[in-house]
Amino acid sequence: METEPTEFNNPPRVGSFARTSTGLSDYQVKMVFIMPTMILLILMNIFPLLWSLVLSFYKYRVNRPDLPPEFIGFKNYVRLLSDPDVWGYFQTTAYFVVTAVSAQFLIGFGVALLLNREFRYKGLVTTLILLPMMLSPVIVGLFWRFLFKSDTSGLINYFLLPLLNFVQATPIPWTTDPKFAMVSIVIVDTWMWTPFMMLISLAGLSAIPKYLYEAADVDRASNWFKFRWITLPLVSPLLMIAILFRTMDAFKMFDIVYVLTREGGPGTATETVSMNLYKLAFRSFNTGKSCAMAYILLIVIVALSNIYVKYLNQLKREA
């Protein structure tokens, strides 16, 4: 029996020329939909970045419009790369990234293992812990400066008082002593971002099929064996994503340093690359040199994010 062609047995050919008679063609829709994004990104990203690339070869101060930019070739780059202080800022940044991200990873994954079971108020507890990472880092940093006050009126020192009395130490000058300033920045960053690690770990843990553990129980596997050979291999791809995300983010950290240790103090004890760049550009107004510094940083970030995207694509293929 012949059936009339209907929309059910005769699927439409999306994008076929038959449709172009009414309204915009698919090609036009595509262009109209993508153009605003591209125009905005070109105007607000590509153009300014090209401009600053050009300026990175000039001696130029934006606060002195009377002095015309003077072309000096690669001198800005040479000066920066041969300056031991610049390498120092990169080291400070690397130290911060490694300590903060490992602390967040270990604590976050640990807490996720604890939370990955049913208990009363679990939803409430999880939501509460997740709040800090949605808060403004600069505001959190500012308030922690209050908690970190160097005498006993600061909450942290007050809580540590029994311990301090025991070892006969004076209250810790958290944010004003070069020995402790970086520690306090790591603590604040860890407080903010451990929930991020926890959230991703929890997602990974809850996706592990229960029957794997049941099978292991039948074989009387130890808890360690289950953790090592079931839990870890199955959550590790997600954990890698989390670590990569946090590494990229920690690398550009600016807000907490700006407010907690007053622009990278004491001295340059906590001066990260971003902080140094800010000072170069908007404190000493070395515009040309700061553009060169920005480009050095940009190359590092692009290299890092390339590794990141490659890894992410690899994960997608495996999934």
Add this chain to the structure above:
Amino acid sequence: MPTRRNFSYYLSRFSILLVVLIYLIPIYWIIVTSLKYGSDISAPFPKFFFKITFENYQKLFASKYFSQLLNSIIIGFTSTILAVGIGTLSAYAFSRFKIAGEDDLLFFILSTRMLPPIVVVIPIYLMYTVLKLRDTHFGLILLYTTFNLSFAVWLMKGFIDEIPKEYEDAALVDGYTRFQAFIKVVLPQASTGIAATAVFCLITAWNEFAFALVLTEVGGKAVTAPPSIVSATGKTGYDWGKVAAGTFIFLVPVAIFTFLVRKHLLRGVTFGAIKK
């Protein structure tokens, strides 16, 4: 099988309690400090019992804080609407059409967000100086829109990918144009995703500090709340009661919005890399 209340049970309960306290105490302390008299705040030891006062909030009313909070609201909402609107269009195109060099384009869009804000803001500062856009609402809206756009495209692409193509195909067969199908079929299906994306963009714009710090003047007309709270130092350092009150008012909307998107949090904080 009854749960055995062994050592590991109590250890896990204790750890959960400890973690909750570590996260609650700073937030509790913000609220408490905002309700204290200055003399109680600067006491040699923290005071857990004190006389409640609203003088810190009254001080805020007397200052420019609320007009700066209004700046945050205007800039945050306008840039969010623009970013989500433009981003959803592009996300649809990326999701449904073949685009030459699609992966590279998407990576390029994302890379603008991966750069440190200070790297981005130096050339913007130069450009805004020439265009006289520094310390204007328009300048910040434009920058926040661009900044959130990459995020909106990535997140919305994920949400639109999940809507079956068959819905639009059916609409196209029924004589809808592609544009009508997008408006009448895709958008309603994507509404949850749009709402979640908007909330994330709003929170990002609301919290943003580095751009606002560089591109506004202290006490200027377009200053948003974060630089305003941070720059409010007196001769003797911060008035912590006032800081706490301003912080509390600033944080409440974020807390409410976070609660609203708690189901999409994972997706939001990973640019849609992890869907759940």
